[in-house]
Structure formats: C-alpha cells, structure tokens
Amino acid sequence: MGWVSSLFGRHRAAPLPVLQTERLELRIPQSDDFGEWVRLRRESHEFLRPWEPAWPRDHLSHRAFRRRVRWARLEAEGGRAFSFLIFTRKPDRMVGGITLSNIRRGPSQCGTLGYWVGREHAQRGYMTEATEAVVAYAFDELRLTRLEAACLEENVASRALLAACGFHFEGVARSYLEVDDVVRDHMLFARVVGDG
Numbered sequence: 001m002g003w004v005s006s007l008f009g010r011h012r013a014a015p016l017p018v019l020q021t022e023r024l025e026l027r028i029p030q031s032d033d034f035g036e037w038v039r040l041r042r043e044s045h046e047f048l049r050p051w052e053p054a055w056p057r058d059h060l061s062h063r064a065f066r067r068r069v070r071w072a073r074l075e076a077e078g079g080r081a082f083s084f085l086i087f088t089r090k091p092d093r094m095v096g097g098i099t100l101s102n103i104r105r106g107p108s109q110c111g112t113l114g115y116w117v118g119r120e121h122a123q124r125g126y127m128t129e130a131t132e133a134v135v136a137y138a139f140d141e142l143r144l145t146r147l148e149a150a151c152l153e154e155n156v157a158s159r160a161l162l163a164a165c166g167f168h169f170e171g172v173a174r175s176y177l178e179v180d181d182v183v184r185d186h187m188l189f190a191r192v193v194g195d196g
Contacts, residue, residue: 017082019133021133024130025088027085037065038060052116081100082100083097084134095117110148113149123157146193162189172188176188
C-alpha cells in the first residue's frame with residue numbers, strides 16, 4: 001500500500017483491487033511482471049496487430065513497462081482507471097490484460113472497457129471470465145451504471161465476447177481509433193446495470 005498526496009497532505013492509499021474468478025486472478029501490474037508481459041506481448045504481436053494501435057518503438061522496453069506500472073497504480077489509486085493483468089490461478093500464468101478506463105463520475109457514471117489476450121490463450125473462455133469479473137466490479141463496487149466497449153467490425157471474436165457478456169450494439173463511431181497505423185471506424189457496444 002502506498003501514499004497519495006492531496007490538497008490536505010499525504011494519506012495512505014486504498015489497497016489496489018485484486019479480482020478473482022474460478023480460474024483467474026486480475027491485478028494491477030507490478031514491476032516483477034515485466035518478463036512474463038514482454039514474452040507474451042512479443043509472441044502475440046502478429047496476432048494482436050490487426051486490433052491494436054501501432055506499438056511505439058519502445059513498447060517492449062523495461063523503461064516503458066515501468067511507466068505503465070506507475071500509470072496503472074496512480075490511475076487505480078485515483079479511481080480513474082483500472083488496468084488489470086490477467087493470470088490463471090493454477091498455474092500462475094499471464095494470459096492477457098483488461099482495462100476499465102475513462103471513468104466518468106457525476107451524472108454519467110460510465111467507463112470504457114478494453115482488453116487483449118495472448119495468442120496461445122485465445123478461445124479458452126479466459127476473456128469472458130475476466131470481462132464478467134470487471135463488469136461486476138464496475139457495477140457492484142464502483143457503482144457505475146454504464147460500460148462501453150468498441151471493436152472493429154471484422155473482429156468476430158471480440159463481437160462474440162461482448163454479446164456473451166451482455167453488451168448491446170449501439171452504432172458505429174466514425175474515425176474512432178487508430179489501429180495498425182490507420183484511423184478506423186469502430187462498432188460501439190454498451191452494457192448498463194440490469195442488462196445480462
């Protein structure tokens with residue numbers, strides 16, 4: 001547990017969340033995760049390339065990962081985003097990542113879901129399990145009322161995942177996100193409290 005500076009001085013930060021399912025543990029990244037993270041990302045590069053923004057030149061560097069760890073901790077402590085790495089519980093093995101970001105408070109109570117899975121772990125139901133855990137955390141613990149997600153039309157696996165997890169198609173966002181060096185339209189999905 002760390003310390004957070006605020007207008008009123010330093011105070012002890014709330015413990016970072018750890019989500020557990022039958023097969024998985026989801027937790028905020030730690031420095032010790034670098035070796036497993038870089039191996040999984042490197043081996044899955046071609047598998048992930050059609051769906052992700054182009055990686056910066058230093059994406060797989062230890063320095064970039066340290067920045068990622070720092071950002072994830074600060075955002076989680078501030079309640080603005082929760083960037084989880086996903087591990088199987090037995091054996092303890094990294095399979096991917098899932099992020100609840102762009103958390104808006106006030107009238108909207110909304111957040112955005114993003115995720116990736118390593119090539120060797122795809123089609124095993126891990127991401128469905130992880131998504132349901134994050135949805136439950138968002139609605140039950142964070143008291144959000146709406147979650148959004150987006151994917152490319154040709155990403156059949158992602159569309160099936162969102163449908164299986166109770167997300168509903170809402171429309172197409174033009175020029176939504178740069179993917180593999182091209183700004184692309186994306187299909188928008190949402191799940192609200194009470195959907196199933």
